[in-house]
Amino acid sequence: MTTSDEQQADLTGRVPEHADLLVVGGGPAALAAATGYRDHGGEGTVVLVSDDDTLPYFRPPLSKDYLRGDTEEADLLIEPESAYEDADIEARLNVMVTALDAGERTAVLSDGAQLTYEHCVLATGAAPKPLLVPGADDPRVAYLRTLDSARRLREAAEGARSAVVVGSGFIGCEAAASLARRGLDVTVVSTEELPQQTRLGPDVGERIAGWLGDEGVTLVGGAEVEAIEDAQLVRISGREPVRGDLVLVAAGIDPQSTLAAAAEAEIENDRVVVDEHMRSSVSGLFAAGDVAYARNGLAGRHLVVEHWGEADTMGGIAGAAAAGADASWAQAPGFWSVVGDHTLKYAAWGDGFDDVEFVDHGNGAFTAWYSADGVLVGVLTHEADDDYERGSKLVEEGAPAC
Numbered sequence: 001m002t003t004s005d006e007q008q009a010d011l012t013g014r015v016p017e018h019a020d021l022l023v024v025g026g027g028p029a030a031l032a033a034a035t036g037y038r039d040h041g042g043e044g045t046v047v048l049v050s051d052d053d054t055l056p057y058f059r060p061p062l063s064k065d066y067l068r069g070d071t072e073e074a075d076l077l078i079e080p081e082s083a084y085e086d087a088d089i090e091a092r093l094n095v096m097v098t099a100l101d102a103g104e105r106t107a108v109l110s111d112g113a114q115l116t117y118e119h120c121v122l123a124t125g126a127a128p129k130p131l132l133v134p135g136a137d138d139p140r141v142a143y144l145r146t147l148d149s150a151r152r153l154r155e156a157a158e159g160a161r162s163a164v165v166v167g168s169g170f171i172g173c174e175a176a177a178s179l180a181r182r183g184l185d186v187t188v189v190s191t192e193e194l195p196q197q198t199r200l201g202p203d204v205g206e207r208i209a210g211w212l213g214d215e216g217v218t219l220v221g222g223a224e225v226e227a228i229e230d231a232q233l234v235r236i237s238g239r240e241p242v243r244g245d246l247v248l249v250a251a252g253i254d255p256q257s258t259l260a261a262a263a264e265a266e267i268e269n270d271r272v273v274v275d276e277h278m279r280s281s282v283s284g285l286f287a288a289g290d291v292a293y294a295r296n297g298l299a300g301r302h303l304v305v306e307h308w309g310e311a312d313t314m315g316g317i318a319g320a321a322a323a324g325a326d327a328s329w330a331q332a333p334g335f336w337s338v339v340g341d342h343t344l345k346y347a348a349w350g351d352g353f354d355d356v357e358f359v360d361h362g363n364g365a366f367t368a369w370y371s372a373d374g375v376l377v378g379v380l381t382h383e384a385d386d387d388y389e390r391g392s393k394l395v396e397e398g399a400p401a402c
Contacts, residue, residue, distance in 0.1 A: 017116070019045045021033075021117070021119050021322055023046070023319075024107075024124055025050060027059065027289060028315060029288040029311040037323045040319070046087075046090065049109060051110075053093055054076075055078075055084070073151075095110055100259045100262060102120075102282040105284055120286065122260055123287070123291065123318075124256040125289055125311075126256055126306070131225065133226060136225075142247065142248040144171060156246045163185070165186060166234065167251045170196070171250045172188060172248075174339060175248055181340070188219050190222075191224060204358070204366075204368050211342050215339075220236065220242065232247060234247060253290065253306060255269075263285060265287070272287035276328040277318075277327065279321060288314035296330060298396055303349060309333075331396065334392060354371070354372050355370070365384050376399045
């Protein structure tokens with residue numbers, strides 16, 4: 001043990017380990033940060049710390065293929081275990097970072113280990129937003145975010161005949177359709193009159209509602225949940241209650257920015273403020289994915305993004321920047337969502353619109369063009385891939401509204 005090590009040893013005699021890159025998180029942003037660092041010449045030790053019990057995996061299938069039973073856990077891994085060995089990335093699972101001192105560049109782990117680091121990427125993601133009504137915290141009420149939560153939901157669905165989904169966001173709609181395909185009688189309860197009406201407009205909301213109806217899903221819109229009783233009975237203000245053998249709450253997400261706040265990084269919208277290189281206000285500290293409030297170089301402003309693809313992109317940028325490469329975020333965010341047999345493709349800055357032009361192409365195909373102050377800010381398509389490709393470029397160019 002060196003003299004320097006002796007000075008850093010904690011009271012238990014454990015000597016802090018060192019990571020040239022410490023990545024906190026177990027999602028796409030975390031893995032992309034680690035691999036991006038290596039791909040851009042980053043040398044030394046890379047340690048990925050995740051409180052999950054599984055190596056980084058694809059999460060979109062959790063509400064679709066996996067929930068339906070069409071995909072198994074072995075199919076979900078983004079990379080096999082051998083890929084981590086090949087890239088010399090150490091993944092520590094079932095462990096949390098409980099304290100982070102960005103000034104000293106040290107981290108304390110839940111297993112008692114301590115790490116010093118040169119660069120740290122926070123890819124802590126988000127947790128399901130709790131429904132703040134009596135009974136919603138019953139452990140039998142389902143929330144869907146991790147593979148573990150998906151396991152429990154799928155197991156519950158195997159013995160259920162009916163389900164209530166609270167929330168009509170993309171996760172709620174995807175899960176509702178998947179549960180219906182498992183043969184359950186499904187009801188979606190939402191504060192919105194139509195699914196995604198606020199985000200995507202009423203015309204698109206009507207199409208999604210129709211798709212859910214085709215799957216046999218009952219939609220109860222404009223409804224306020226008052227309580228959940230015995231994890232089965234959903235009480236609704238001014239309406240008859242709805243009962244299901246299982247209840248799934250899909251009411252949005254809460255970014256996990258506690259560590260960043262403790263490290264005194266700038267926080268806005270409950271997210272870590274970072275530049276287009278994913279650098280926070282604290283030296284050596286980066287953030288990527290759902291927890292980041294990142295500046296998009298092309299948009300010229302910070303954006304809230306909750307898309308799988310953007311988490312992967314941001315993570316790669318953070319890892320590259322930590323390795324000294326000149327990488328930046330400068331593209332229109334986008335995602336795909338699958339409801340039953342229908343695939344929505346969306347590219348948009350995502351921070352609002354004041355007008356939407358809905359174009360019906362016939363045979364179920366359509367395009368929605370979103371604009372703000374006369375400038376195109378988003379495009380959403382169903383079975384209109386040419387519009388999606390062209391629209392994505394027009395959004396990035398800041399083209400006039402269609």
